Amino acid sequence: MQLVELGSLSSRTYLALREALIAGNFRPGQRLLMQDLAQQFGTSITPVREACLRLVSEQAFEVRSGRFVAVPELTRSRYWQVRLMRIALEGLAAELAAEHVTDADIAGLEKVHRKFVLSETSGDVEQTRVINREFHFGVYRLCQLDMIIAQIESLWVSMGPMLNVYYEQSHDEYVGGEEHDCLLDAFRSRNKRAARKAIERDIVRGGATFLRYFNERDHAIAADG
Numbered sequence: 001m002q003l004v005e006l007g008s009l010s011s012r013t014y015l016a017l018r019e020a021l022i023a024g025n026f027r028p029g030q031r032l033l034m035q036d037l038a039q040q041f042g043t044s045i046t047p048v049r050e051a052c053l054r055l056v057s058e059q060a061f062e063v064r065s066g067r068f069v070a071v072p073e074l075t076r077s078r079y080w081q082v083r084l085m086r087i088a089l090e091g092l093a094a095e096l097a098a099e100h101v102t103d104a105d106i107a108g109l110e111k112v113h114r115k116f117v118l119s120e121t122s123g124d125v126e127q128t129r130v131i132n133r134e135f136h137f138g139v140y141r142l143c144q145l146d147m148i149i150a151q152i153e154s155l156w157v158s159m160g161p162m163l164n165v166y167y168e169q170s171h172d173e174y175v176g177g178e179e180h181d182c183l184l185d186a187f188r189s190r191n192k193r194a195a196r197k198a199i200e201r202d203i204v205r206g207g208a209t210f211l212r213y214f215n216e217r218d219h220a221i222a223a224d225g
Contacts, residue, residue, distance in 0.1 A: 009047035014054050016041060021060055021071075022153065024129055024160040028074035034067060060157045071161050076214050082158050083207055087200050089152050090140065094183065095196035097142035101187045109138055109187070113180050120177060125167045135180060139199070162210070169209045179205065 017037070020026060038048045052069045055061040061069040072078060112135045119127040133156070140152050179202035186194035 009043050010050040010054075013037075013041055013043060013047045014051035017051055017055060018060070018157055021055075021157045022133070022160045024163045026071045026161050027164045028071055028161045030071045030161070031064065031068050032061075032070065034069070055157075058154065058157065072158075074162055074165055074213075078158070079162065079207075079210050079214075082155055082162070083203060086152075086155050086159070087203050089148060089155065090136070090203065091196040091200045093140040093143040093145075093148050093152060094186075094199040095192045096145065096148075097139055098187055098190055098192040098195040100142050100144055101190070105142055106184065106187050109135065109184060112138060113177075113184065116180065117177055129163060129167060139183065165213060166206065166209050169213050 026032070032052075034045055034048045034052060037052075038045045041048065052061055053063075056063055056069065059072070062072055064070050112131060116128065116131040116135055119131055137149075137152075140149055143149065179198045182201070183195055183198035186192075186198055
């Protein structure tokens, strides 16, 4: 994370923390001392506390004490809620994007997708995660509806930490490439329904990794009990 510039320190700190969550810089359950965050951002504790409380109100953080907050634990309930909303909103955004997409837009997404495939093949998990986000939001911005894009970004504030678990668990499994190809095909033919289905399948297929994680964790807890 980088130092926060002068100005509206609370807002800037909020945006910096929000971006860190979306980028997956924090893990589920991770505890964050506000004093440590203030030192990292080069601010006093007050704007950090205000930013954290704002993120608590958005269910991105949980208050554990007056000194620290924590990223919510990854639970089945939290995952399913985020997944249901992602399917609805991201599917809608892709459908609407198919109405506006241009050949130049498609060429740009194809370039990003090629980078995604290369990073996936090389096993560079961090780069794969970054490029996957670039591809998805490149698609969603094409819907040209700021309120939908803002709601999707809010979902990714919760999804970002979860993706740490996903990429740790998804060895030799589906990570998105096939449905990205299907989405590009849908855009080339301007097929709105196919575009929506490609994003929905992408989210659902990726969910298999999370479901296996939950099942294995539940089994381990039962065995210990």
